[in-house]
Amino acid sequence: MTTSATLPVVTPEMQRKTLIGAVAGNLVEFLDFALYGLLASVISRIFFPQDAPLTALLSVLLLYASSFLVRPIGGIVLGLAGDRWGRRTVLMITITGMSVVTGLTALLPTYAQAGTTATVLLVVCRLIQGFFAGGEYATATDYIVENSDQKRRAFRASFSPIGAYIGTVIAVGLYTLLSSWITTAQMEVWGWRVLFAIGFPLGLVGLLIRRKLDESPEFRAVERARLEKDLRPPTMGEVIRSQWKNMLIFISILMSHTLPNYLILGFFATYLTTFVGLAKPDAAIAVLVSQFVLIFSTLLHGYLSDVVGRKRWLMLGCVLVIPAMFFAFTYAEHGTLNSAIIAAVVPVMIFPMVTSGMTISLVDMFPADMRASAGAMAYNTGTALFGGTAPLIGAALIGWSGSAFTLVYYVAAVAIMSFISIGLWFKYSPKTVTHTVGAGNSIPLQQRVESTSKSQ
Template identity: 30%
Template sequence: MKLRRKRVRPIALDDVTIIDDARLRKAITAASLGNAMEWFDFGVYGFVAYALGKVFFPGANPGVQMIAALATFSVPFLIRPLGGLFFGRLGDKYGRQKILSVTIIIMSLSTFCIGLIPSYASIGIWAPVLLLLAKMAQGFSVGGEYTGASIFVAEYSPDRKRGFMGSWLDFGSIAGFVLGAGLVVLISTIIGEESFLSWGWRLPFFVALPLGIIGLYLRHALEETPAFQQHVEKLEQGDRDGLREGPKVSFREIATRHWRSLLACVGLVIATNVTYYMLLTYMPSYLSHNLHYPEDHGVLIIIAIMIGMLFVQPVIGLLSDRFGRRPFVIIGSIALLVLAIPAFMLINSNVLGLIFAGLLMLAIVLNCFTGVMASSLPAMFPTHIRYSALASSFNISVLIAGLTPTVAAWLVEASDDLYMPAYYLMVIAAIGLITGITMKETANKPLKGATPAASDIHEAREILQEHHDNIEQKIEDITEEIAKLEERRKNLIQQHPHINE
């Protein structure tokens, strides 16, 4: 039976997607707001952990209270892989926009409900149980949130600006964290610590509901991403029926065919999020509980550090479009490996300026990771499995990273060594370095399974010419390889007595 070879049509100027600036800005705003709300909760939770420990675990000593409150933060990460599998499959089936609208509803409602939970003194053991259930609902929705938002922005962005545009997603994360932490400081300053422990800690969680409503409005008004629309349009009617049934590729097949991408994703997510949670979730508790630094001073330092990160974040994204994503992962990993112990020496000095310098070192390292993560991850997988593969691998990795605050607190308590978090970060730096060295460079390239995307017609012409030049170079390389193989073939034939040309 003779197989028919499918004729591939040359890519023309009409095949290059021109991204509308207004739609792009709306997409980034909508995606970033949802991510900001996710980290708003993390910011609030990290900065009120001491209060939650007293409200929901009143019978334990202060150290155990802190660990218990941070454990309630970490346990929902066990649910995130399930949410990733669930929403990832739906995202590849129904599209990115619809799923992001659902996740922001669940996320805002579950955060709002935390503020409604009575204290342990009122309902006993049901108080921490309800807190855990609310955090698990958060974890389930967040399982599809960040990956969906990063895919949404990546599929809307021009190829040459994907790093810069993607960096605004984690800009939203940091901004949400600053908003959450700042709100905690503002409320506690106005009403006093006693009132804050009594009822004031609830107020920041109530803010999540109006933020969620705004985010839902923005996401609902958006169209589906160009890359996903192209994917659907390319399918024949029979394949469209298959699309409605969901992705036909199993996770096992993804792991077999795309194992390099999966490992790169896991490594980058672990390096980024362990550093993230160590600096922004664990450090407030470390400063107040372990170093006995005044809580309000420690909070203000962290907020100042995070505001500085907001300015660095888009700069890293912009530079990654010029120099690539890999250099920043490698530089950040080496810096974390070398500077982790010096940073904690400064943090433990009990001198305000030195504490700030130590935290700033870790913050700049973190910017190297967050500045490129949102643009790197979606480029690792093709369109038809992008949401499923990325959500699964991302949330398995975050499951490990999410244990950081609890593990760090336990290590310090168990060993009585204030440098345990630094050693922890050095191990993570080694993982990041291996990832940066082995991952493929994706800057300025089309997403897998999608046509090139440009900001305007002039850029589209340049991209098309670069594409044709790349094809010509590949043809020359293949021609050279064929010549080498032909020469080798002749040499082998000459060595065999019964084979003639």
Template identity: 30%
Template sequence: MLKRKKVKPITLGDVTIIDDSKLRKAITAASLGNAMEWFDFGVYGFVAYALGKVFFPDANPSVQMIAALGTFSVPFLIRPLGGLFFGMLGDKYGRQKILSITIIIMSISTFCIGLIPSYATIGIWAPILLLLCKMAQGFSVGGEYTGASIFVAEYSPDRKRGFMGSWLDFGSIAGFVLGAGLVVLISTIVGENNFLEWGWRLPFFLALPLGIIGLYLRHALEETPAFQQHVEKMEQGDRQGLQDGPKVSFKEIATKHWRSLLVCVGMVISTNVTYYMLLTYMPSYLSHNLHYSEDHGVLIIIAIMVGMLFVQPIIGMLSDRFGRRPFILVGSVLLFLCAIPAFIMINSDVVALIFAGLLLLAVILNCFIGVMASSLPAMFPTHIRYSALASAFNISVLVAGLTPTLAAWLVEYTQDLMMPAYYLMVIAVIGLMTGITMKETANQPLKGATPAASDIQEAKEILREHHDNIEHKIEDIDAEIEALQEKRTRLVDQHPRINE
């Protein structure tokens, strides 16, 4: 007979009380790095037409735009490598150290884009150097978003993880707004000719001081409570061993956690394709395909993003109350039903309808990004969280990152301005399947971590709910045992020898 292992009951002392000041610092530092990542994406998306002329001057305007957006997409091939590399280091040495490294690489590579001479000056080396800088960005970003989302999730109380996590993508949108706004401001001040000559470089130079600020904030942070608990367990003789870190291969992760990996892939693809379609591709779509004024198109997108900033934390807060799954499901259904109407409005050549179509897509996008940062880290246990999430996330982003290039090519090849809408409808189906299959994680402790609360009163409530949940599970098991016992009695009654 197997000896039953004694399980220690969870007490009030096992509930982690999160320090508010540390939580605010963690969110600020993580969000700033994420803002810088998307600052570059915003700048790059809004100056794609200029980069096409500077680095691919011999091509026609359509090929210039596709080539510039292609340079945006190619670094996504590097992201999975960065994810694997930084993911393993993050699970071994901690989240804080890796996030300090990624923000250094990201800020320097973005700054260097502004230093690259034009094609007219150094020929083919200009686009090659641009590609190398973008690849360095891709490698660092491979560990950036996942590390930042894990950092915030592991620092957040269980009941506020959705609200706290939503500020990470608030940083993304804010970075986009800053990047796009800076492009408009500089273009307006220096004029179009000077902007093409040298003005496009200025936004990229801003990445260096932003990176220095982000590094300072991240370096001053302590490691997350969840990772500290993990280290303490290893120091107490956990089988993983502290010296070499967790020895978990990606094959083992894929075998044991394949369902979580698939849900992660589905969520990232549905979220990021919508993100890149709206915020990276649409400026070029408005100016190149609809011949809409570049300045007016950019201003509309900026106004949409400012509106998204207000909606983002509201979605996160509501997800703590109603769950993450409802927002994925509602967002997917709305994306499928509204993609065509949205693009009909965008193609109407009426400013109010263009704004309405973009706003509709933005609200749908908020449903996804409002819950992504809190949902993804909850899918994996602490000792593999960074490795598993970084791998799955960046493989998914590899697909999503092709969106601007593929959308531009599809429109050019088919001459059908509705192709982006059809593209989004396919993605909506993926999102719907993801929402159906994912498990609800709102208000629950992270896997492999003890419950976390904002204060002692909340800790007592969590502990009481935990014990009530155990009682309900025991009652369910008792009911199942009683039903099985009745079934056994009926079977025994049908057998003459057993019945004797």
């Protein structure tokens, strides 16, 4: 529907505003999810009965996973809104919803105060959080790339996950500081409330930033084309019918990013404290250091993906992530702060090789007029299946087998499937897509697909 020749020039100032605005929302989203992961053992004691502690912990991790299962619903609803009303509108909605829910979590009663009512309210908050988060990442990525020029596209798309990692760093940093100042008992009484309450001010700042953003040039071009041709936005059925193959391929690529990412982000601290026996402050420090490294390694791999080529870098990442995760979960068994830091750092230097290519694929693999909806459906479905379940499956596999080897086998199986999918996609992917938008109107839409000699 649009080509680069018809789009307005994107200025450096527009790109700076875009990056700041997009980072703000992903920061709030992952602040919440990182806090929940870090506080999993605390939450298991204050929101669930304690007659079976391991069952309570698994229940918390199951709830963590269930919030991700709502994400595809949020992706469908908010993604369709992004293709109908614009990326900026959805970004305003998501940051407001996520920050309010995170803040409200701080006000919930505990199990000792309200019994199962407290558990139900926690479940409701997690599900609503998952719904709003479902529209954030994919839409923010679309907005970044649609407001960028054609140079270093993977590098600029890498700023979308950077927002998530900054949110994680803030969460881990605050948790570490508070844990060093107060006792475990105080953390269970009021400390966790202070941490979740941070969502209110951060969300307000993010909302004020996003209010100043303009709609992306590509979406404005889509709107003009719809007016000229008297077309309506695509329905969910039209998106699925025309994009289901690309969505499945995207999910198969995504899973080699999201599984190791959430094993380190959402589970590693629990693994260190519950299965290795490391002190909670030390576990938090290890994850904090890894997140700082992850910010820079993601940007580096985004740059290298543009230089080396998408296909090569993605496939190499799928290969290297297997030994990286094996090293992480076995070396951590030494049980010291230094071993925990090294174990947490190694995988975050590797799996961003997949992250950079995966993130730009949210834009490359889907046409502009249904990019937000198709990308959000695919991203959130894959994240729910392989990211949200990662802590639960990780705890269950290690608890069942008594060894981290079973978890590494799971990572290896996922990485092999991604490797095969990437090879097939770059070999057989069409350079253009034709699908129906509106009754009886077939419109050719140009897809940006890597076709340079480096990547092919």
